[in-house]
Amino acid sequence: MNAAYTPDWQGIRRRVATRPWAANVLAAIGSDFTRWTDDLVIPGPDRPSAWTHHYFCDADGAPLRFDPAAPASHACTRCGRAYTGEPWDGAWRTTMHNAAAAQAQRAALLVRLADDHRAAEELERIAAAYAGDYLSYDIHGVNAGRGRVHPQSLDEAVWAVCLLRALRWADDALTPATSTAADAMARAIADLLRPQVGMVHNIHCWLLAALAECAVRLRDHELLRWCRDSPFGAQAQVSEGVHPEGLWYEINPHYHYYTVAALLSYREAAGPEGLSEEAARRLSRAITAPPALAYSDTRLPAYGDGWAECHVGDFAPQAEAACAILPEEPLDLAPYYARTRRAPVPLWFGNTSPAPGCVELKGRSSVAALVFGPDDVQAASPGRPGSFVWPHAGIGLLRSPAVRLAMRFGPDAGWHDHRDKLGVDVETATGWSSLDLGTSGYGSDFTAWMRSPLAHNLVVVDGARQPEHAGRLLESSARRLVAESAWEGQVMRRRVTVSDDGWSDLCTVTLAAPLRIEWVFHGDGAFLPSARALPAPGPDGEAGHAWLREVRRIEVPHDRVLRGSWEVDGAPELTLAVPETFEAFTALAEGNPNGRPLGVLLLRGHDDHARFHATFRLRGPSQAAG
The missing domain is CATH 2.70.98.70 (Beta-galactosidase; Chain A, domain 5)
Incomplete structure:
Protein backbone atom coordinates (compact mmCIF):
# COMPACT_ATOMS: atom_id res chain seq x y z
CA MET A 1 0.00 0.00 0.00
CA ASN A 2 1.11 3.54 -0.63
CA ALA A 3 2.15 5.87 2.16
CA ALA A 4 -0.25 8.10 4.01
CA TYR A 5 -1.51 11.28 2.41
CA THR A 6 1.06 13.95 3.23
CA PRO A 7 -0.05 17.59 3.26
CA ASP A 8 1.82 19.91 0.92
CA TRP A 9 3.33 22.04 3.67
CA GLN A 10 5.15 24.36 1.25
CA GLY A 11 1.91 24.90 -0.68
CA ILE A 12 0.03 25.57 2.57
CA ARG A 13 2.61 28.20 3.51
CA ARG A 14 1.99 29.89 0.16
CA ARG A 15 -1.74 29.76 0.85
CA VAL A 16 -1.24 31.48 4.20
CA ALA A 17 0.81 34.18 2.48
CA THR A 18 -1.70 34.82 -0.33
CA ARG A 19 -5.16 34.05 1.09
CA PRO A 20 -6.41 36.18 4.01
CA TRP A 21 -8.79 33.45 5.18
CA ALA A 22 -5.88 31.00 5.51
CA ALA A 23 -3.76 33.55 7.39
CA ASN A 24 -6.67 34.12 9.78
CA VAL A 25 -6.99 30.39 10.44
CA LEU A 26 -3.29 30.04 11.23
CA ALA A 27 -3.38 33.10 13.48
CA ALA A 28 -6.36 31.67 15.36
CA ILE A 29 -4.56 28.36 15.78
CA GLY A 30 -1.62 30.24 17.28
CA SER A 31 -3.86 32.16 19.67
CA ASP A 32 -5.75 29.05 20.75
CA PHE A 33 -2.44 27.25 21.23
CA THR A 34 -1.26 29.95 23.65
CA ARG A 35 -4.58 29.91 25.48
CA TRP A 36 -4.44 26.13 25.98
CA THR A 37 -0.76 26.11 26.94
CA ASP A 38 -1.86 27.91 30.11
CA ASP A 39 -4.97 25.79 30.78
CA LEU A 40 -4.03 22.27 29.69
CA VAL A 41 -3.66 19.69 32.45
CA ILE A 42 -3.12 16.09 31.39
CA PRO A 43 -5.13 13.83 33.73
CA GLY A 44 -2.95 11.03 35.04
CA PRO A 45 -3.76 7.32 35.18
CA ASP A 46 -4.76 7.41 38.87
CA ARG A 47 -8.47 8.13 38.16
CA PRO A 48 -10.48 6.75 35.22
CA SER A 49 -12.25 8.80 32.59
CA ALA A 50 -16.01 8.55 32.06
CA TRP A 51 -18.54 8.78 29.23
CA THR A 52 -19.06 12.34 28.03
CA HIS A 53 -22.73 11.55 27.38
CA HIS A 54 -23.10 11.90 31.15
CA TYR A 55 -22.14 15.57 30.74
CA PHE A 56 -25.73 16.69 30.10
CA CYS A 57 -28.51 17.96 32.35
CA ASP A 58 -31.23 15.50 33.34
CA ALA A 59 -33.86 18.23 33.51
CA ASP A 60 -33.55 19.85 30.09
CA GLY A 61 -30.90 17.90 28.16
CA ALA A 62 -28.53 20.88 27.80
CA PRO A 63 -24.76 20.24 28.02
CA LEU A 64 -22.89 20.97 31.22
CA ARG A 65 -20.32 23.76 31.28
CA PHE A 66 -16.72 22.55 31.02
CA ASP A 67 -14.30 24.73 33.00
CA PRO A 68 -10.62 23.71 32.64
CA ALA A 69 -9.89 25.18 36.06
CA ALA A 70 -12.76 23.39 37.85
CA PRO A 71 -12.44 19.59 37.57
CA ALA A 72 -15.01 19.01 40.33
CA SER A 73 -17.61 21.67 39.46
CA HIS A 74 -20.15 21.24 36.66
CA ALA A 75 -23.34 23.17 35.91
CA CYS A 76 -26.04 23.11 33.24
CA THR A 77 -25.49 25.73 30.56
CA ARG A 78 -29.24 26.39 30.41
CA CYS A 79 -30.78 26.09 33.88
CA GLY A 80 -27.66 26.27 36.06
CA ARG A 81 -28.31 23.01 37.92
CA ALA A 82 -25.09 21.88 39.64
CA TYR A 83 -23.57 18.40 39.42
CA THR A 84 -20.70 17.07 41.55
CA GLY A 85 -18.78 13.81 41.85
CA GLU A 86 -18.80 10.90 39.45
CA PRO A 87 -19.52 10.32 36.62
CA TRP A 88 -19.30 14.05 35.88
CA ASP A 89 -15.75 14.41 37.21
CA GLY A 90 -14.74 11.49 34.99
CA ALA A 91 -16.43 13.09 31.97
CA TRP A 92 -14.45 16.28 32.73
CA ARG A 93 -11.24 14.21 32.58
CA THR A 94 -12.32 12.73 29.25
CA THR A 95 -12.88 16.22 27.86
CA MET A 96 -9.44 17.32 29.07
CA HIS A 97 -7.80 14.31 27.39
CA ASN A 98 -9.49 15.41 24.16
CA ALA A 99 -8.21 18.95 24.73
CA ALA A 100 -4.68 17.56 24.99
CA ALA A 101 -4.96 15.73 21.66
CA ALA A 102 -6.38 18.89 20.10
CA GLN A 103 -3.47 20.90 21.48
CA ALA A 104 -1.07 18.38 19.93
CA GLN A 105 -2.62 19.06 16.52
CA ARG A 106 -2.24 22.82 16.96
CA ALA A 107 1.35 22.31 17.99
CA ALA A 108 2.09 20.16 14.94
CA LEU A 109 0.63 22.80 12.61
CA LEU A 110 2.71 25.55 14.21
CA VAL A 111 5.84 23.41 13.97
CA ARG A 112 5.23 22.90 10.26
CA LEU A 113 3.91 26.30 9.27
CA ALA A 114 5.48 28.75 11.72
CA ASP A 115 8.71 27.04 12.88
CA ASP A 116 7.44 27.62 16.43
CA HIS A 117 9.88 26.25 19.04
CA ARG A 118 7.30 26.61 21.83
CA ALA A 119 4.99 24.39 19.83
CA ALA A 120 7.70 21.75 19.46
CA GLU A 121 8.20 21.78 23.24
CA GLU A 122 4.46 21.48 23.88
CA LEU A 123 4.15 18.59 21.43
CA GLU A 124 7.02 16.86 23.21
CA ARG A 125 5.36 17.42 26.60
CA ILE A 126 2.03 15.95 25.51
CA ALA A 127 3.52 13.02 23.61
CA ALA A 128 5.93 12.16 26.44
CA ALA A 129 3.17 12.21 29.04
CA TYR A 130 0.87 9.83 27.17
CA ALA A 131 3.57 7.60 25.66
CA GLY A 132 5.26 7.23 29.04
CA ASP A 133 2.09 6.45 31.00
CA TYR A 134 -0.16 4.77 28.43
CA LEU A 135 0.05 1.26 29.85
CA SER A 136 -0.54 2.63 33.35
CA TYR A 137 -4.08 3.70 32.42
CA ASP A 138 -6.40 0.86 33.38
CA ILE A 139 -8.54 -0.71 30.68
CA HIS A 140 -12.16 0.18 31.40
CA GLY A 141 -15.51 0.92 29.76
CA VAL A 142 -19.07 -0.32 29.63
CA ASN A 143 -20.87 1.51 26.81
CA ALA A 144 -19.05 0.93 23.52
CA GLY A 145 -16.03 -1.25 24.05
CA ARG A 146 -13.08 -0.49 26.29
CA GLY A 147 -10.27 2.03 26.35
CA ARG A 148 -7.35 3.05 28.53
CA VAL A 149 -7.11 6.84 28.41
CA HIS A 150 -10.80 6.99 27.49
CA PRO A 151 -13.88 5.16 28.78
CA GLN A 152 -14.69 3.28 25.59
CA SER A 153 -13.09 2.13 22.35
CA LEU A 154 -14.73 4.91 20.31
CA ASP A 155 -13.34 7.78 22.39
CA GLU A 156 -9.98 6.01 22.59
CA ALA A 157 -9.86 5.75 18.81
CA VAL A 158 -10.79 9.39 18.11
CA TRP A 159 -8.23 10.57 20.66
CA ALA A 160 -5.56 8.27 19.18
CA VAL A 161 -6.24 9.47 15.62
CA CYS A 162 -5.88 13.10 16.66
CA LEU A 163 -2.67 12.50 18.64
CA LEU A 164 -0.95 10.15 16.18
CA ARG A 165 -1.90 12.36 13.23
CA ALA A 166 -0.25 15.29 15.01
CA LEU A 167 2.97 13.29 15.39
CA ARG A 168 2.83 12.26 11.73
CA TRP A 169 2.18 15.82 10.56
CA ALA A 170 5.09 17.11 12.62
CA ASP A 171 7.35 14.48 11.04
CA ASP A 172 7.98 13.12 14.52
CA ALA A 173 9.58 16.28 15.91
CA LEU A 174 10.24 14.47 19.20
CA THR A 175 13.29 13.44 21.17
CA PRO A 176 14.50 9.90 20.33
CA ALA A 177 13.34 8.59 23.70
CA THR A 178 9.83 10.00 23.32
CA SER A 179 9.63 8.79 19.72
CA THR A 180 10.50 5.25 20.82
CA ALA A 181 7.90 5.43 23.59
CA ALA A 182 5.33 6.69 21.07
CA ASP A 183 6.02 3.63 18.92
CA ALA A 184 5.31 1.41 21.92
CA MET A 185 2.13 3.37 22.62
CA ALA A 186 0.98 2.87 19.02
CA ARG A 187 1.55 -0.88 19.33
CA ALA A 188 -0.40 -0.97 22.59
CA ILE A 189 -3.26 1.02 21.03
CA ALA A 190 -3.36 -1.43 18.12
CA ASP A 191 -3.37 -4.42 20.48
CA LEU A 192 -6.26 -2.86 22.42
CA LEU A 193 -8.44 -1.80 19.49
CA ARG A 194 -7.93 -4.47 16.82
CA PRO A 195 -9.83 -7.23 18.67
CA GLN A 196 -12.76 -4.84 19.16
CA VAL A 197 -13.47 -4.38 15.44
CA GLY A 198 -16.49 -6.52 14.70
CA MET A 199 -19.37 -4.86 12.82
CA VAL A 200 -20.35 -2.21 10.28
CA HIS A 201 -20.84 0.82 12.50
CA ASN A 202 -19.53 4.35 13.00
CA ILE A 203 -17.56 3.23 16.06
CA HIS A 204 -15.73 0.59 14.09
CA CYS A 205 -14.87 3.09 11.35
CA TRP A 206 -13.06 5.13 14.01
CA LEU A 207 -11.28 2.00 15.27
CA LEU A 208 -10.05 1.39 11.73
CA ALA A 209 -8.86 5.00 11.40
CA ALA A 210 -6.87 4.70 14.63
CA LEU A 211 -5.46 1.32 13.59
CA ALA A 212 -4.39 2.78 10.24
CA GLU A 213 -2.51 5.56 12.04
CA CYS A 214 -0.85 2.93 14.24
CA ALA A 215 0.04 0.83 11.19
CA VAL A 216 1.59 3.79 9.37
CA ARG A 217 3.66 4.79 12.40
CA LEU A 218 4.85 1.21 12.92
CA ARG A 219 5.23 0.48 9.17
CA ASP A 220 3.01 -2.54 9.75
CA HIS A 221 1.81 -3.44 6.25
CA GLU A 222 -0.09 -6.52 7.43
CA LEU A 223 -2.16 -4.41 9.82
CA LEU A 224 -2.84 -1.86 7.08
CA ARG A 225 -4.07 -4.58 4.70
CA TRP A 226 -6.26 -5.99 7.47
CA CYS A 227 -7.78 -2.55 8.02
CA ARG A 228 -8.87 -2.49 4.39
CA ASP A 229 -9.80 -6.10 3.59
CA SER A 230 -10.94 -7.82 6.79
CA PRO A 231 -14.66 -8.75 7.05
CA PHE A 232 -15.37 -5.44 8.82
CA GLY A 233 -12.58 -3.45 7.20
CA ALA A 234 -12.89 -0.11 5.44
CA GLN A 235 -14.04 -1.63 2.16
CA ALA A 236 -16.93 -3.37 3.94
CA GLN A 237 -17.78 -0.27 5.98
CA VAL A 238 -18.29 1.76 2.80
CA SER A 239 -19.95 -0.87 0.60
CA GLU A 240 -22.30 -2.16 3.32
CA GLY A 241 -22.71 0.94 5.48
CA VAL A 242 -23.16 3.75 2.95
CA HIS A 243 -26.40 3.60 0.96
CA PRO A 244 -25.99 4.01 -2.82
CA GLU A 245 -27.51 7.51 -2.53
CA GLY A 246 -24.61 8.45 -0.23
CA LEU A 247 -26.26 8.41 3.21
CA TRP A 248 -24.72 6.39 6.06
CA TYR A 249 -27.15 3.69 7.22
CA GLU A 250 -27.67 5.27 10.68
CA ILE A 251 -29.48 8.03 8.71
CA ASN A 252 -29.13 11.04 10.99
CA PRO A 253 -26.74 13.75 9.74
CA HIS A 254 -24.65 13.88 12.92
CA TYR A 255 -23.61 10.23 12.76
CA HIS A 256 -23.40 10.42 8.99
CA TYR A 257 -20.73 13.10 9.05
CA TYR A 258 -19.11 11.60 12.15
CA THR A 259 -18.63 8.37 10.18
CA VAL A 260 -17.48 10.26 7.08
CA ALA A 261 -14.80 11.96 9.21
CA ALA A 262 -13.66 8.52 10.40
CA LEU A 263 -13.48 7.08 6.88
CA LEU A 264 -11.65 10.15 5.57
CA SER A 265 -9.24 9.89 8.51
CA TYR A 266 -8.69 6.25 7.66
CA ARG A 267 -7.93 6.99 4.02
CA GLU A 268 -5.71 9.91 4.96
CA ALA A 269 -3.52 7.48 6.89
CA ALA A 270 -3.88 4.47 4.59
CA GLY A 271 -3.27 6.40 1.38
CA PRO A 272 -4.88 6.00 -2.07
CA GLU A 273 -4.85 2.20 -1.92
CA GLY A 274 -6.82 2.22 1.34
CA LEU A 275 -10.09 2.17 -0.66
CA SER A 276 -11.02 0.93 -4.10
CA GLU A 277 -12.00 3.56 -6.66
CA GLU A 278 -15.65 2.43 -6.45
CA ALA A 279 -15.67 2.78 -2.65
CA ALA A 280 -14.01 6.19 -2.89
CA ARG A 281 -16.71 7.40 -5.29
CA ARG A 282 -19.49 6.18 -2.99
CA LEU A 283 -17.83 7.95 -0.08
CA SER A 284 -17.74 11.13 -2.20
CA ARG A 285 -21.52 10.89 -2.53
CA ALA A 286 -21.65 11.00 1.26
CA ILE A 287 -20.44 14.61 0.94
CA THR A 288 -22.80 15.67 -1.84
CA ALA A 289 -26.05 14.04 -0.61
CA PRO A 290 -26.97 15.49 2.83
CA PRO A 291 -27.36 19.17 1.85
CA ALA A 292 -30.41 18.12 -0.19
CA LEU A 293 -32.22 17.37 3.10
CA ALA A 294 -31.56 20.79 4.65
CA TYR A 295 -34.18 23.31 5.72
CA SER A 296 -34.07 26.90 4.44
CA ASP A 297 -31.81 28.00 7.33
CA THR A 298 -29.37 25.17 6.42
CA ARG A 299 -30.34 23.16 9.52
CA LEU A 300 -30.21 19.43 8.89
CA PRO A 301 -33.02 17.22 10.26
CA ALA A 302 -32.07 15.47 13.51
CA TYR A 303 -33.40 12.03 12.66
CA GLY A 304 -32.94 9.36 15.32
CA ASP A 305 -30.15 10.16 17.74
CA GLY A 306 -29.14 13.23 15.75
CA TRP A 307 -28.20 16.52 17.36
CA ALA A 308 -30.66 19.28 16.67
CA GLU A 309 -28.08 22.06 16.27
CA CYS A 310 -26.62 20.62 13.08
CA HIS A 311 -26.26 22.90 10.07
CA VAL A 312 -24.71 22.06 6.72
CA GLY A 313 -21.89 24.52 7.34
CA ASP A 314 -20.90 22.70 10.54
CA PHE A 315 -19.63 19.88 8.35
CA ALA A 316 -17.58 21.95 5.94
CA PRO A 317 -14.36 20.39 7.35
CA GLN A 318 -15.40 16.97 6.02
CA ALA A 319 -16.11 18.45 2.59
CA GLU A 320 -12.80 20.37 2.59
CA ALA A 321 -10.84 17.26 3.59
CA ALA A 322 -12.57 15.17 0.93
CA CYS A 323 -11.26 17.51 -1.78
CA ALA A 324 -7.76 16.12 -1.26
CA ILE A 325 -8.44 12.71 0.27
CA LEU A 326 -11.08 11.69 -2.32
CA PRO A 327 -9.71 13.06 -5.59
CA GLU A 328 -11.67 10.48 -7.63
CA GLU A 329 -14.76 12.70 -7.72
CA PRO A 330 -14.91 16.52 -7.99
CA LEU A 331 -16.79 18.04 -5.06
CA ASP A 332 -18.79 21.24 -4.82
CA LEU A 333 -18.01 23.06 -1.56
CA ALA A 334 -20.49 25.88 -2.16
CA PRO A 335 -23.44 24.29 -0.27
CA TYR A 336 -21.25 24.11 2.82
CA TYR A 337 -20.72 27.87 2.78
CA ALA A 338 -24.23 29.00 1.87
CA ARG A 339 -24.60 30.18 5.46
CA THR A 340 -21.91 30.10 8.14
CA ARG A 341 -21.70 30.98 11.81
CA ARG A 342 -18.88 32.33 13.93
CA ALA A 343 -17.29 29.46 15.86
CA PRO A 344 -13.93 28.29 17.22
CA VAL A 345 -11.60 26.92 14.55
CA PRO A 346 -12.54 23.24 14.02
CA LEU A 347 -9.61 20.86 14.09
CA TRP A 348 -9.24 17.91 11.74
CA PHE A 349 -10.67 15.69 13.16
CA GLY A 350 -10.42 16.41 16.87
CA ASN A 351 -12.80 17.17 19.66
CA THR A 352 -12.47 20.90 20.21
CA SER A 353 -13.22 21.56 23.86
CA PRO A 354 -16.33 23.67 24.58
CA ALA A 355 -14.34 25.84 26.99
CA PRO A 356 -14.63 29.59 26.30
CA GLY A 357 -11.76 31.75 25.17
CA CYS A 358 -10.87 30.33 21.77
CA VAL A 359 -10.84 32.63 18.74
CA GLU A 360 -14.04 32.52 16.68
CA LEU A 361 -14.02 32.92 12.90
CA LYS A 362 -16.63 32.77 10.17
CA GLY A 363 -16.48 31.34 6.66
CA ARG A 364 -13.60 29.10 5.68
CA SER A 365 -12.19 28.72 9.15
CA SER A 366 -11.19 25.07 9.68
CA VAL A 367 -7.92 23.21 9.84
CA ALA A 368 -9.28 20.94 7.10
CA ALA A 369 -9.71 23.94 4.78
CA LEU A 370 -6.19 25.11 5.56
CA VAL A 371 -4.55 21.71 5.05
CA PHE A 372 -6.73 19.94 2.46
CA GLY A 373 -9.03 22.38 0.70
CA PRO A 374 -8.59 24.43 -2.48
CA ASP A 375 -7.37 28.01 -2.42
CA ASP A 376 -10.83 29.35 -3.30
CA VAL A 377 -14.47 28.17 -3.24
CA GLN A 378 -16.78 28.93 -6.14
CA ALA A 379 -20.05 30.76 -5.42
CA ALA A 380 -23.17 28.67 -4.94
CA SER A 381 -25.43 28.23 -7.95
CA PRO A 382 -29.02 29.51 -7.52
CA GLY A 383 -31.89 27.18 -6.78
CA ARG A 384 -32.41 24.15 -4.58
CA PRO A 385 -33.17 20.48 -5.35
CA GLY A 386 -36.80 19.62 -5.90
CA SER A 387 -38.66 16.54 -4.67
Missing part, protein backbone atom coordinates in the same frame (compact mmCIF):
# COMPACT_ATOMS: atom_id res chain seq x y z
CA PHE A 388 -36.72 13.28 -4.55
CA VAL A 389 -36.81 9.77 -3.12
CA TRP A 390 -33.87 7.78 -1.79
CA PRO A 391 -35.28 4.23 -1.87
CA HIS A 392 -32.28 2.53 -0.24
CA ALA A 393 -31.97 5.03 2.60
CA GLY A 394 -35.76 5.14 2.89
CA ILE A 395 -36.35 8.89 2.77
CA GLY A 396 -38.70 10.80 0.50
CA LEU A 397 -38.75 14.59 0.37
CA LEU A 398 -41.48 16.68 -1.25
CA ARG A 399 -41.23 20.37 -2.12
CA SER A 400 -43.90 22.79 -3.28
CA PRO A 401 -44.08 26.59 -3.19
CA ALA A 402 -45.63 26.22 0.28
CA VAL A 403 -43.84 23.41 2.04
CA ARG A 404 -40.85 21.11 2.41
CA LEU A 405 -42.02 17.76 3.82
CA ALA A 406 -39.99 14.59 4.38
CA MET A 407 -41.12 11.09 5.35
CA ARG A 408 -38.92 8.19 6.49
CA PHE A 409 -39.88 4.64 5.58
CA GLY A 410 -36.61 2.74 5.13
CA PRO A 411 -34.69 -0.04 6.82
CA ASP A 412 -33.91 -0.04 10.52
CA ALA A 413 -30.96 2.23 11.33
CA GLY A 414 -29.58 0.32 14.30
CA TRP A 415 -29.21 1.42 17.90
CA HIS A 416 -29.62 5.11 17.06
CA ASP A 417 -32.96 4.58 15.29
CA HIS A 418 -35.92 6.11 17.17
CA ARG A 419 -38.23 3.45 15.71
CA ASP A 420 -40.41 6.07 14.01
CA LYS A 421 -41.19 4.61 10.60
CA LEU A 422 -43.54 6.86 8.60
CA GLY A 423 -42.61 9.85 10.73
CA VAL A 424 -42.67 13.22 8.95
CA ASP A 425 -40.96 16.57 9.46
CA VAL A 426 -42.14 19.82 7.89
CA GLU A 427 -41.03 23.37 7.13
CA THR A 428 -43.37 25.91 5.57
CA ALA A 429 -42.66 28.97 3.44
CA THR A 430 -44.32 31.08 6.14
CA GLY A 431 -41.69 30.16 8.74
CA TRP A 432 -43.61 27.54 10.75
CA SER A 433 -42.05 24.14 11.27
CA SER A 434 -42.57 20.71 12.77
CA LEU A 435 -39.06 19.41 13.34
CA ASP A 436 -37.64 16.10 14.47
CA LEU A 437 -36.44 16.64 18.04
CA GLY A 438 -33.29 14.54 17.77
CA THR A 439 -31.58 13.63 21.02
CA SER A 440 -29.59 14.84 24.01
CA GLY A 441 -26.77 13.17 25.93
CA TYR A 442 -27.52 9.48 26.21
CA GLY A 443 -27.02 9.56 29.97
CA SER A 444 -29.63 12.31 30.41
CA ASP A 445 -33.17 11.58 31.59
CA PHE A 446 -34.46 14.08 29.02
CA THR A 447 -33.39 11.75 26.23
CA ALA A 448 -36.15 9.33 27.30
CA TRP A 449 -38.67 11.93 26.08
CA MET A 450 -36.84 12.68 22.85
CA ARG A 451 -36.70 8.99 21.95
CA SER A 452 -40.34 8.31 22.87
CA PRO A 453 -43.01 7.77 20.19
CA LEU A 454 -44.97 10.85 21.30
CA ALA A 455 -41.98 13.06 20.47
CA HIS A 456 -42.51 12.19 16.77
CA ASN A 457 -45.29 12.80 14.25
CA LEU A 458 -46.62 9.26 14.30
CA VAL A 459 -49.45 6.86 14.90
CA VAL A 460 -48.58 4.99 18.12
CA VAL A 461 -50.03 1.56 18.91
CA ASP A 462 -50.53 0.42 22.50
CA GLY A 463 -48.26 3.18 23.79
CA ALA A 464 -45.16 1.31 22.62
CA ARG A 465 -42.17 2.01 20.43
CA GLN A 466 -42.15 0.26 17.09
CA PRO A 467 -40.04 -2.90 16.94
CA GLU A 468 -37.05 -3.13 14.64
CA HIS A 469 -38.41 -3.44 11.13
CA ALA A 470 -38.28 -1.95 7.63
CA GLY A 471 -40.99 0.09 5.98
CA ARG A 472 -41.62 0.17 2.25
CA LEU A 473 -42.45 2.78 -0.35
CA LEU A 474 -45.70 2.14 -2.22
CA GLU A 475 -45.96 5.21 -4.46
CA SER A 476 -44.03 8.39 -5.18
CA SER A 477 -44.24 11.45 -7.38
CA ALA A 478 -43.11 15.07 -7.21
CA ARG A 479 -46.14 15.91 -5.03
CA ARG A 480 -47.05 12.64 -3.26
CA LEU A 481 -45.53 9.86 -1.15
CA VAL A 482 -47.28 6.71 0.03
CA ALA A 483 -45.51 4.27 2.34
CA GLU A 484 -46.34 1.34 4.59
CA SER A 485 -45.04 0.07 7.92
CA ALA A 486 -46.09 -3.39 9.12
CA TRP A 487 -45.20 -5.79 11.93
CA GLU A 488 -46.89 -8.55 13.96
CA GLY A 489 -50.27 -8.13 12.29
CA GLN A 490 -50.24 -4.34 12.52
CA VAL A 491 -50.31 -2.39 9.26
CA MET A 492 -49.94 1.38 8.92
CA ARG A 493 -50.07 3.39 5.75
CA ARG A 494 -49.38 7.06 5.30
CA ARG A 495 -50.06 9.22 2.27
CA VAL A 496 -48.72 12.78 2.22
CA THR A 497 -49.47 15.20 -0.62
CA VAL A 498 -48.10 18.72 -0.98
CA SER A 499 -49.87 21.54 -2.83
CA ASP A 500 -49.29 25.20 -3.62
CA ASP A 501 -50.90 26.27 -0.34
CA GLY A 502 -50.16 23.43 2.11
CA TRP A 503 -50.37 19.65 2.40
CA SER A 504 -52.66 16.77 3.30
CA ASP A 505 -51.84 13.77 5.48
CA LEU A 506 -53.83 10.52 5.50
CA CYS A 507 -52.91 7.76 7.99
CA THR A 508 -54.70 4.41 8.18
CA VAL A 509 -54.17 1.73 10.84
CA THR A 510 -55.29 -1.91 10.73
CA LEU A 511 -54.61 -4.14 13.74
CA ALA A 512 -55.06 -7.85 14.46
CA ALA A 513 -57.00 -6.99 17.65
CA PRO A 514 -58.31 -3.83 19.32
CA LEU A 515 -55.59 -1.81 21.01
CA ARG A 516 -55.02 1.78 22.07
CA ILE A 517 -54.28 3.94 19.03
CA GLU A 518 -52.83 7.47 19.23
CA TRP A 519 -52.27 9.94 16.42
CA VAL A 520 -49.81 12.69 17.36
CA PHE A 521 -48.55 15.78 15.58
CA HIS A 522 -46.51 18.66 17.01
CA GLY A 523 -45.24 22.01 15.79
CA ASP A 524 -44.13 25.52 16.68
CA GLY A 525 -46.35 27.18 19.29
CA ALA A 526 -49.25 26.01 21.44
CA PHE A 527 -52.08 24.40 19.50
CA LEU A 528 -55.32 26.42 19.70
CA PRO A 529 -58.43 24.46 18.70
CA SER A 530 -61.55 26.27 17.52
CA ALA A 531 -63.56 24.03 19.88
CA ARG A 532 -63.50 24.42 23.65
CA ALA A 533 -60.56 22.90 25.53
CA LEU A 534 -60.67 22.17 29.27
CA PRO A 535 -57.88 21.21 31.68
CA ALA A 536 -57.67 17.44 31.98
CA PRO A 537 -55.51 14.80 33.61
CA GLY A 538 -52.54 14.08 31.43
CA PRO A 539 -52.94 11.04 29.18
CA ASP A 540 -51.24 8.50 31.41
CA GLY A 541 -49.05 5.62 30.32
CA GLU A 542 -45.62 5.20 28.78
CA ALA A 543 -44.27 6.46 25.44
CA GLY A 544 -43.48 9.97 26.63
CA HIS A 545 -46.80 10.98 28.16
CA ALA A 546 -45.16 11.98 31.44
CA TRP A 547 -43.27 14.75 29.63
CA LEU A 548 -46.45 16.49 28.45
CA ARG A 549 -47.65 19.51 30.42
CA GLU A 550 -50.67 21.82 30.40
CA VAL A 551 -52.74 18.95 29.02
CA ARG A 552 -56.24 19.99 27.92
CA ARG A 553 -59.09 17.86 26.60
CA ILE A 554 -60.70 19.22 23.43
CA GLU A 555 -64.45 18.92 22.99
CA VAL A 556 -64.76 17.23 19.62
CA PRO A 557 -67.50 18.91 17.49
CA HIS A 558 -70.61 16.96 16.51
CA ASP A 559 -69.40 16.65 12.93
CA ARG A 560 -66.19 15.00 14.25
CA VAL A 561 -64.04 17.58 12.43
CA LEU A 562 -61.47 19.34 14.57
CA ARG A 563 -60.17 22.73 13.44
CA GLY A 564 -57.43 24.95 14.81
CA SER A 565 -53.91 26.28 14.42
CA TRP A 566 -50.68 26.79 16.31
CA GLU A 567 -50.15 30.05 18.18
CA VAL A 568 -47.33 31.53 16.10
CA ASP A 569 -47.20 33.64 12.96
CA GLY A 570 -47.26 31.63 9.78
CA ALA A 571 -48.78 28.49 11.33
CA PRO A 572 -51.04 26.41 9.08
CA GLU A 573 -54.76 26.03 9.65
CA LEU A 574 -55.56 22.41 10.45
CA THR A 575 -58.71 20.47 9.58
CA LEU A 576 -58.66 16.97 11.10
CA ALA A 577 -61.29 14.24 10.91
CA VAL A 578 -61.52 12.58 14.34
CA PRO A 579 -62.58 8.90 14.25
CA GLU A 580 -65.69 7.87 16.19
CA THR A 581 -65.05 7.22 19.92
CA PHE A 582 -61.64 8.93 19.75
CA GLU A 583 -60.78 11.74 22.17
CA ALA A 584 -58.61 14.78 21.41
CA PHE A 585 -56.01 16.45 23.63
CA THR A 586 -53.64 19.35 23.31
CA ALA A 587 -50.48 19.83 25.39
CA LEU A 588 -47.07 21.47 25.50
CA ALA A 589 -43.69 19.76 25.63
CA GLU A 590 -39.99 20.67 25.65
CA GLY A 591 -37.23 20.04 23.15
CA ASN A 592 -38.21 21.98 20.03
CA PRO A 593 -34.86 22.45 18.22
CA ASN A 594 -35.63 26.05 17.23
CA GLY A 595 -36.39 27.09 20.82
CA ARG A 596 -40.09 27.80 20.26
CA PRO A 597 -42.80 26.24 22.46
CA LEU A 598 -43.72 22.78 21.19
CA GLY A 599 -47.47 22.39 20.78
CA VAL A 600 -48.71 18.77 20.73
CA LEU A 601 -52.04 17.59 19.33
CA LEU A 602 -53.05 14.04 20.25
CA LEU A 603 -56.00 11.84 19.30
CA ARG A 604 -56.62 8.71 21.35
CA GLY A 605 -58.99 5.75 21.00
CA HIS A 606 -59.27 1.98 21.34
CA ASP A 607 -60.05 -0.02 18.21
CA ASP A 608 -58.64 -2.47 15.66
CA HIS A 609 -58.61 0.15 12.89
CA ALA A 610 -58.56 3.91 12.45
CA ARG A 611 -58.35 6.52 9.72
CA PHE A 612 -56.88 9.98 10.31
CA HIS A 613 -57.19 12.59 7.56
CA ALA A 614 -55.55 15.98 8.19
CA THR A 615 -55.39 18.98 5.88
CA PHE A 616 -52.96 21.84 6.54
CA ARG A 617 -53.50 25.17 4.76
CA LEU A 618 -51.23 28.19 4.91
CA ARG A 619 -52.64 31.67 5.17
CA GLY A 620 -51.33 34.40 2.89
CA PRO A 621 -49.04 34.22 -0.14
CA SER A 622 -46.57 31.36 -0.20
CA GLN A 623 -42.99 31.27 -1.33
CA ALA A 624 -40.60 28.48 -2.14
CA ALA A 625 -40.01 26.48 1.04
CA GLY A 626 -36.66 25.09 2.09
